[in-house]
Amino acid sequence: MTETVLILENLYKRFGNLTAVNNVSLEVKRGEIIGFVGPNGAGKTTTLKLIAKLIKPNSGNIFILNKQGKLQNLQGNSKNLVEMGFLIDIPHFYNSNPYRLLKYIANLRNYPKEKLKQRIDDLLTVFNLTKWKYKKVKNFSKGMIQKLGFIVAIIHDPEIIILDEPQTGLDPNARIDVRRYIRSLQKKGKTIFVASHMLYEITEVCDKIALINQGSIIEFDTLDNLENLLRTKEIICELLEPIPIEKKDLIITKLIQRLKPYLEKNLDPSISTDPISYNSQKKSFTIYYNGMDLSRTNILQILVNDFKSDFTIDSFSKPRTSQLERLYTQIINDNAQ
Amino acid sequence: MNSLNNFYYKIKPVFHTFIFEIRLQMKKFIIFPVATILLLFLNSYLPYILYTPLESSQAYFYEFGTIYFIIIIVLAVSIFFGGIICSEFKNKTGLEVLPLINRYKLLIGKYFANLILVIGIVAVHYLTMALFGYNFYGGPLLKTLLYSFGFAVLYVLALGSIVTFLSSIMPSITPVIVIMSGYVLILDNILSFLILGINSELEPLYSLGYLFTIITKIFFPDFSTMERRDTFTGGWLFPSIEGALALLSLYTVIFFIFSIILFKHREF
Numbered sequence: 027m028t029e030t031v032l033i034l035e036n037l038y039k040r041f042g043n044l045t046a047v048n049n050v051s052l053e054v055k056r057g058e059i060i061g062f063v064g065p066n067g068a069g070k071t072t073t074l075k076l077i078a079k080l081i082k083p084n085s086g087n088i089f090i091l092n093k094q095g096k097l098q099n100l101q102g103n104s105k106n107l108v109e110m111g112f113l114i115d116i117p118h119f120y121n122s123n124p125y126r127l128l129k130y131i132a133n134l135r136n137y138p139k140e141k142l143k144q145r146i147d148d149l150l151t152v153f154n155l156t157k158w159k160y161k162k163v164k165n166f167s168k169g170m171i172q173k174l175g176f177i178v179a180i181i182h183d184p185e186i187i188i189l190d191e192p193q194t195g196l197d198p199n200a201r202i203d204v205r206r207y208i209r210s211l212q213k214k215g216k217t218i219f220v221a222s223h224m225l226y227e228i229t230e231v232c233d234k235i236a237l238i239n240q241g242s243i244i245e246f247d248t249l250d251n252l253e254n255l256l257r258t259k260e261i262i263c264e265l266l267e268p269i270p271i272e273k274k275d276l277i278i279t280k281l282i283q284r285l286k287p288y289l290e291k292n293l294d295p296s297i298s299t300d301p302i303s304y305n306s307q308k309k310s311f312t313i314y315y316n317g318m319d320l321s322r323t324n325i326l327q328i329l330v331n332d333f334k335s336d337f338t339i340d341s342f343s344k345p346r347t348s349q350l351e352r353l354y355t356q357i358i359n360d361n362a363q
Numbered sequence: 364m365n366s367l368n369n370f371y372y373k374i375k376p377v378f379h380t381f382i383f384e385i386r387l388q389m390k391k392f393i394i395f396p397v398a399t400i401l402l403l404f405l406n407s408y409l410p411y412i413l414y415t416p417l418e419s420s421q422a423y424f425y426e427f428g429t430i431y432f433i434i435i436i437v438l439a440v441s442i443f444f445g446g447i448i449c450s451e452f453k454n455k456t457g458l459e460v461l462p463l464i465n466r467y468k469l470l471i472g473k474y475f476a477n478l479i480l481v482i483g484i485v486a487v488h489y490l491t492m493a494l495f496g497y498n499f500y501g502g503p504l505l506k507t508l509l510y511s512f513g514f515a516v517l518y519v520l521a522l523g524s525i526v527t528f529l530s531s532i533m534p535s536i537t538p539v540i541v542i543m544s545g546y547v548l549i550l551d552n553i554l555s556f557l558i559l560g561i562n563s564e565l566e567p568l569y570s571l572g573y574l575f576t577i578i579t580k581i582f583f584p585d586f587s588t589m590e591r592r593d594t595f596t597g598g599w600l601f602p603s604i605e606g607a608l609a610l611l612s613l614y615t616v617i618f619f620i621f622s623i624i625l626f627k628h629r630e631f
Binding site: 075078079080081082110112114115116117118119120121122126130131133134135136175178182 | 376380386454456458463464
């Protein structure tokens with residue numbers, strides 16, 4: 027059985043009349059990557075700050091695995107807890123250089139002295155900051171600051187890593203680097219929290235997603251399970267070649283006829299008015315189906331067998347990001363009503 | 364051995380913070396001794412070379428060289444200690460370090476680093492003054508220089524704790540500097556004057572300006588027998604050694620404890 031490394035238990039945090047965190051409970055296993063998704067002011071950062079002990083909860087408990095393999099209340103003596111690393115908010119640093127900063131942070135957590143220099147060099151290399159090693163942080167761009175913030179969070183090789191909007195300000199290459207590094211950390215058994223607005227990043231790296239709104243966790247599950255909550259589900263079917271424009275309507279009509287048993291019957295008009303639509307620029311069909319796995323299999327078989335002469339399928343997939351976007355909107359809106 | 368190891372692990376973050384803070388503040392540190400030496404040169408060297416007759420004794424020479432030093436001490440302490448807590452919140456640097464280090468340890472590390480730097484500035488002042496004194500009066504130097512230095516260090520400790528306390532409640536370093544300088548250099552005098560008007564018998568040991576006078580008066584070898592009240596006005600001239608020791612120590616301890624408590628409960 028996978029070991030539990032962190033438990034949030036009935037957490038409440040109020041700022042005056044505002045309840046920023048409202049009865050949040052969560053259990054996280056070793057090696058999981060948890061995505062924290064929610065609108066601005068939903069309570070994501072506040073929850074992370076509670077875990078970081080930067081603020082205290084009004085009530086509730088946070089239990090974290092200690093070095094003896096037992097869960098221990100964070101509010102007590104925290105010296106025996108497993109190492110944690112944090113990137114909270116946009117990072118701000120003392121006006122020093124990355125080498126000194128990283129050395130200081132690692133020393134604070136007793137990272138082995140003999141490995142430290144190599145560790146700093148390795149991480150600076152991974153994130154392309156080697157030539158900035160001895161340059162003052164005040165001269166860094168936003169993206170470089172963010173990358174350094176990420177390195178600070180992991181420099182001492184923590185077991186639990188808390189990342190608040192780690193992709194903010196990063197260029198596409200750096201995002202890929204960070205994403206890749208997060209996955210490599212998971213392979214090493216690290217447990218990671220990622221709070222982000224960037225749903226694509228969340229879907230790419232997270233095993234489980236906690237949807238948070240108005241201080242409460244509305245849903246907490248794997249993306250696949252969360253997708254089951256969607257009233258409407260879609261499939262994107264990309265074609266190798268575009269279909270001739272004059273044949274488009276005919277093919278769509280034929281498709282609707284053939285796929286009728288599997289299509290969504292109560293399609294939300296705010297999502298689409300047609301169960302099947304064609305995007306000529308992307309050379310793809312969007313098919314809104316009833317969400318059953320068997321239906322998906324049947325749809326694929328029909329497309330391959332019955333439309334051989336009309337088009338060739340290049341890819342057939344559920345768009346994870348847009349699913350999450352829709353799920354996010356649906357749940358947040360439902361919750362607001 | 365085990366308890367020694369435990370102690371070492373407990374003290375390590377303080378030590379690393381101390382070193383890191385010293386390096387961070389090094390630029391500021393260089394400015395102050397230069398300013399101190401320059402001021403001493405202009406105030407306690409050049410005039411005597413050019414036109415002013417030399418003071419009658421080393422003690423008077425040192426007293427004159429130290430009177431204005433309160434301005435440097437107050438400024439240095441405010442600038443070095445002023446951001447000790449509030450900057451962690453204002454600049455959000457605390458978000459990086461506070462999850463990793465116990466707040467007490469961070470505060471102690473930073474406090475002692477800044478203390479050492481300000482004491483360094485004070486030491487430069489006294490060394491320069493001693494050098495000039497030796498140049499004018501020859502040896503041996505008054506050993507009361509050391510007593511005065513000791514009280515200057517204690518004064519720095521007390522001011523450091525007060526400024527740290529202010530830093531724990533203020534949003535940024537600027538109001539800390541303004542309040543501290545304004546209080547010690549202006550308000551404190553007005554307050555002492557008003558209280559003196561109400562009760563002239565009450566020794567103004569509460570006054571930071573009054574406590575500073577021991578640093579300038581203790582140079583005199585006959586300090587212990589000197590009259591502590593003005594024979595004409597009845598006003599208090601300087602505190603006793605015991606009084607100054609007690610009040611400066613009290614300020615140091617009380618304000619430091621308050622700072623720790625407030626820092627512990629301050630949130631982002």
